[in-house]
Amino acid sequence: MKFVAFNGSPAGKNSATNRIITAFLAGAASAGAQTANYQLTEYQIGQCQGCFACWFKTPGRCVQADDMPQLMQAYLEADVVCLASPVYSWNMTALLKNFVDRLVPLKSPLIQEQSGNFDMADSRPRPQQYVAISNCGFPGENNFSIIKAAFSCCNPCLEIYRNCGKLLKSANPAVQPAVAEYLRWVEKAGYELAADGQVTAATQQKMAEPLMSVADYVKFLGM
Numbered sequence: 617m618k619f620v621a622f623n624g625s626p627a628g629k630n631s632a633t634n635r636i637i638t639a640f641l642a643g644a645a646s647a648g649a650q651t652a653n654y655q656l657t658e659y660q661i662g663q664c665q666g667c668f669a670c671w672f673k674t675p676g677r678c679v680q681a682d683d684m685p686q687l688m689q690a691y692l693e694a695d696v697v698c699l700a701s702p703v704y705s706w707n708m709t710a711l712l713k714n715f716v717d718r719l720v721p722l723k724s725p726l727i728q729e730q731s732g733n734f735d736m737a738d739s740r741p742r743p744q745q746y747v748a749i750s751n752c753g754f755p756g757e758n759n760f761s762i763i764k765a766a767f768s769c770c771n772p773c774l775e776i777y778r779n780c781g782k783l784l785k786s787a788n789p790a791v792q793p794a795v796a797e798y799l800r801w802v803e804k805a806g807y808e809l810a811a812d813g814q815v816t817a818a819t820q821q822k823m824a825e826p827l828m829s830v831a832d833y834v835k836f837l838g839m
């Protein structure tokens with residue numbers, strides 16, 4: 617089983633998002649999964665030009681010469697695809713959105729309807745499961761409303777949304793135990809998904825617990 621993560625944080629390896637991904641993949645690896653973690657910021661990914669040459673002229677292949685073929689290959693080889701991004705302006709980053717747009721060669725010019733939702737048909741069977749991962753700077757679940765709606769289109773088998781995300785990179789010793797415990801639950805989630813094909817409600821509930829009170833977080837930020 618192969619878990620592949622695509623991190624859309626411009627901060628790449630140093631991002632809070634990457635701390636979540638790393639813990640999750642470590643858990644999956646400890647259950648025997650192969651893992652790979654792609655920092656999208658390290659790759660050259662042109663914007664989709666909307667020319668649809670990848671459907672009508674060179675089916676399955678984009679006209680742009682950049683790093684997308686390598687990323688697409690990794691995406692296609694994955695059993696579990698982790699799409700990860702911090703919240704930027706209530707949404708996923710442009711980096712992750714651009715990557716997702718560039719997966720359009722995997723669609724085909726055939727409109728299909730499922731339960732009232734219209735989409736393009738996949739050009740090949742899509743056996744991958746999806747995991748959505750995000751963190752945001754503010755307290756409050758409402759910051760994830762838009763990103764949740766966007767991710768719902770790929771019907772994720774697991775969603776990890778971490779508010780008060782600034783804590784994840786903090787070197788403050790008063791904060792670290794709570795962060796370390798949170799990351800242990802994330803790791804457990806990775807283990808469970810790789811070992812059992814699903815993550816227990818108890819683990820999901822633990823991952824959703826607050827890291828600190830809103831008042832303490834505001835104090836922590838010094839705002």
Ligand SMILES: Cc1cc2nc3c(=O)[nH]c(=O)nc-3n(C[C@H](O)[C@H](O)[C@H](O)COP(=O)(O)O)c2cc1C
Nearest residue numbers: 625631632633702703704705706752753754759781
């Ligand atoms: C341009 C920009 C827009 C942001 N918009 C939001 C937002 O709408 N809601 C929020 O809670 N945090 C927002 N943030 C804060 C980030 O989500 C937060 O700093 C996060 O921890 C960054 O994660 P990363 O280290 O993985 O990149 C924004 C940050 C930037 C730079």
